[in-house]
Amino acid sequence: MLTNTIKLQSGLGLSLSQRIMPASASISSMMAGTISSQFTRGKRTKSKSTMSQGTQRVVGQLSVMSAARKQPLRLKLTNEDLVRHQVVHNAWAMLQKQKRQVREEKLTKQFEAMQSAMEDLKHGVEDGGVLFGFGSKFEKTKKRVSLELRVPTEYPPNQVWNHKYSKSD
Amino acid sequence: MKVNTLGLRSFSSSSIVKGKPGYSIVHPVHHTVKIDKKVLSPRFPELKYPKNDPRSPHFKPVNVAPDRLKEHYLNILKSDLMYMTYKHDEADKIEGAKKREWDGTSAYHLNRNLRRPSGFVKEQPDSHRVTNKNVPELKSIHINCFVPLAVTNPHHAISSMLQVQQITGEKPQPIYTKSDVGRWQIRRSRRAGAKIELKGKPMNDFLLTLTELVLPRIPEFQGLRNKSGDTYGNLHFGLTHKQVRLFPEISSNPDLWPRTYGLHITFNTTAERDTQARMLLSGLGLPFFGGERHS
Numbered sequence: 171m172l173t174n175t176i177k178l179q180s181g182l183g184l185s186l187s188q189r190i191m192p193a194s195a196s197i198s199s200m201m202a203g204t205i206s207s208q209f210t211r212g213k214r215t216k217s218k219s220t221m222s223q224g225t226q227r228v229v230g231q232l233s234v235m236s237a238a239r240k241q242p243l244r245l246k247l248t249n250e251d252l253v254r255h256q257v258v259h260n261a262w263a264m265l266q267k268q269k270r271q272v273r274e275e276k277l278t279k280q281f282e283a284m285q286s287a288m289e290d291l292k293h294g295v296e297d298g299g300v301l302f303g304f305g306s307k308f309e310k311t312k313k314r315v316s317l318e319l320r321v322p323t324e325y326p327p328n329q330v331w332n333h334k335y336s337k338s339d
Numbered sequence: 340m341k342v343n344t345l346g347l348r349s350f351s352s353s354s355i356v357k358g359k360p361g362y363s364i365v366h367p368v369h370h371t372v373k374i375d376k377k378v379l380s381p382r383f384p385e386l387k388y389p390k391n392d393p394r395s396p397h398f399k400p401v402n403v404a405p406d407r408l409k410e411h412y413l414n415i416l417k418s419d420l421m422y423m424t425y426k427h428d429e430a431d432k433i434e435g436a437k438k439r440e441w442d443g444t445s446a447y448h449l450n451r452n453l454r455r456p457s458g459f460v461k462e463q464p465d466s467h468r469v470t471n472k473n474v475p476e477l478k479s480i481h482i483n484c485f486v487p488l489a490v491t492n493p494h495h496a497i498s499s500m501l502q503v504q505q506i507t508g509e510k511p512q513p514i515y516t517k518s519d520v521g522r523w524q525i526r527r528s529r530r531a532g533a534k535i536e537l538k539g540k541p542m543n544d545f546l547l548t549l550t551e552l553v554l555p556r557i558p559e560f561q562g563l564r565n566k567s568g569d570t571y572g573n574l575h576f577g578l579t580h581k582q583v584r585l586f587p588e589i590s591s592n593p594d595l596w597p598r599t600y601g602l603h604i605t606f607n608t609t610a611e612r613d614t615q616a617r618m619l620l621s622g623l624g625l626p627f628f629g630g631e632r633h634s
Contacts, residue, residue, distance in 0.1 A: 228494045231501045235510075245393045255393060262402070273413060274471070280418055281471040288427040306427045312565070312631050313423055313614070315622035321411045321547065 401540070408543035408623065416622040417474050423618055424469040435463030464571065466611040475572070475610035475619040479538045480545060482507065483603040485514055486532040487525055496530040499600045503533040505588040506602075507545050511535040532600070548586065549604075550624035553578075556585045562626030568613035574606045574620060 221229070247255065291302040318335065377386050388395035436456035441448035456462055467473060484503050489495035496513065503511040511533040516525050525531075537545055554560055560582075568574045583599045584590055610616040617627055 224494060228497050231497050235497075235501055235504060242399075244396065245398070247393055252393070259391070277418060277421065277471040277474075281421060284422065284425060285427075292427070302427075308426050312627075313618055314627065315416070315419065315423075315618065317621070317624075317626055319415070319622065321407055321551075321624060323407065 404540070406540050406543050408547055409540075412476070412623070416619075417476075420615075420618060420622065421469065421471060421474050424475070424615055426468075429468045431468050433466045435465050437462050464611070469615065473609065475608055475615045477542070477546075477606060477608050477619065477623065479536050479607045480542045481534070481536050481605040481607060482511075482545075483514070483534045483605070484511075484532045484600050485603070486600050487516075487523060489531045490516060490525055490529045493530060495598075495600070496532065498598065500533040502583070502589070502596070502600055503535055503602075506548075506583070506586050507535055507537055507541060509535055509537060509541050546623060552587055553582070553585045554625075557582050562628040563617075563620070565617065565627050565629040565631035568616065570613055572608045572610035572612055572616040574608075574613065574616050576604055578602045578604065 288302070288305055291305050292299070295301055377383065385394055385396065390397045390399075391401075392398060436459045438453035438456055441451055441454055469475070482503060484499050486495050486499045489499065500511050500513065512535065513530050514532040514534050516527055516529050516531045519525065519527050563574060563576045567576060578601055580599045580601045583602060584593065584596070589596050589599065606616070606620055608616045608619055610619060614631070617631075621627060
């Protein structure tokens with residue numbers, strides 16, 4: 171009842187505790203029930219307690235996702251640094267191109283070799299097409315790379331290969 | 340207004356065309372040619388730099404770390420897949436079912452739309468023989484996190500977006516509901532979850548986390564269903580909200596995540612058939628189970 175009358179008098183909608191306490195009182199001191207009158211510059215004075223815990227969490231989550239955190243610092247390069255960057259960039263691109271060409275050449279050779287080997291089996295060997303039959307047997311379904319094939323790591327485990335592996339494990 | 344007697348007319352007016360008001364068979368060309376005004380304008384010169392220039396505000400450093408999965412694919416898997424998919428004397432191109440002509444037995448066939456392809460509703464794409472030029476490759480991974488709960492409580496839309504961002508390390512896009520369904524408490528154009536398309540390094544990192552850390556920790560996980568797939572080389576599977584907790588970004592701080600949300604994951608490959616896509620993904624460390632229908 172007392173709070174209500176004071177609210178009406180002040181006309182600001184402040185609660186009794188907020189009116190009596192100085193602006194600098196911290197949340198922890200409020201929680202502890204003590205009142206400190208010491209002013210600290212830059213200290214957050216507004217109480218967060220009006221927000222529910224769930225809302226507070228969502229506000230925190232939004233601040234994590236905000237664009238301000240995603241914007242990286244712009245590099246300020248001198249002209250010399252810029253030229254250096256471009257040289258390195260072009261050199262890297264050239265290196266990647268060379269590597270790619272080598273890979274593509276290798277794959278083409280592999281494909282052609284496979285094709286010519288199959289042609290040999292088909293026409294070159296006179297066995298009534300037995301070997302060619304083996305070579306061209308094509309399973310339509312469930313053709314898989316073995317699960318034991320792992321993506322290589324820089325720091326492989328101490329036991330590199332489990333030789334006693336069985337499918338039931 | 341000046342009447343053009345030469346048969347030419349300005350594109351801005353269509354009132355005097357062969358005596359038919361408001362009728363134009365010449366489509367206007369203005370506004371269809373896009374003009375990049377930032378290139379023409381002398382202002383903001385830094386916006387004209389290409390994105391890989393460090394002076395551009397869009398510059399993002401790439402190739403800052405080795406890509407394990409990419410190297411594994413290029414060094415080991417690619418040639419293996421080429422051998423596995425090889426079939427001697429296969430046609431270079433198998434044409435998919437296309438729309439058919441009408442036989443012309445009826446006079447009404449003249450202007451009728453083409454007949455639907457036999458056995459299908461839509462036209463089917465052509466499929467090509469796998470050679471060294473088109474070995475199946477993982478193009479992108481799409482993650483879709485639909486949270487219908489967010490329609491009534493918008494906090495869930497934010498939390499689900501952050502969850503997808505934490506897991507993938509990339510910024511997701513919001514999903515909006517498309518229809519009004521009273522029974523499901525869904526209303527149109529409300530935010531309901533997050534989606535993301537991963538490519539390149541982030542995609543490979545996500546896949547490695549999935550296959551090496553998350554999936555081995557799920558006791559009931561058997562693998563991807565052999566029946567999954569859209570027949571054109573894209574495979575799907577899902578994770579429940581409990582399984583999402585096993586991602587290291589979330590399991591390292593479970594107190595921050597009182598609620599997690601399930602995900603739909605789509606593997607988008609360059610393979611033209613599902614069987615080839617399964618071959619590829621099995622090489623990238625994903626197991627498969629169940630009966631397979633071949634396509």
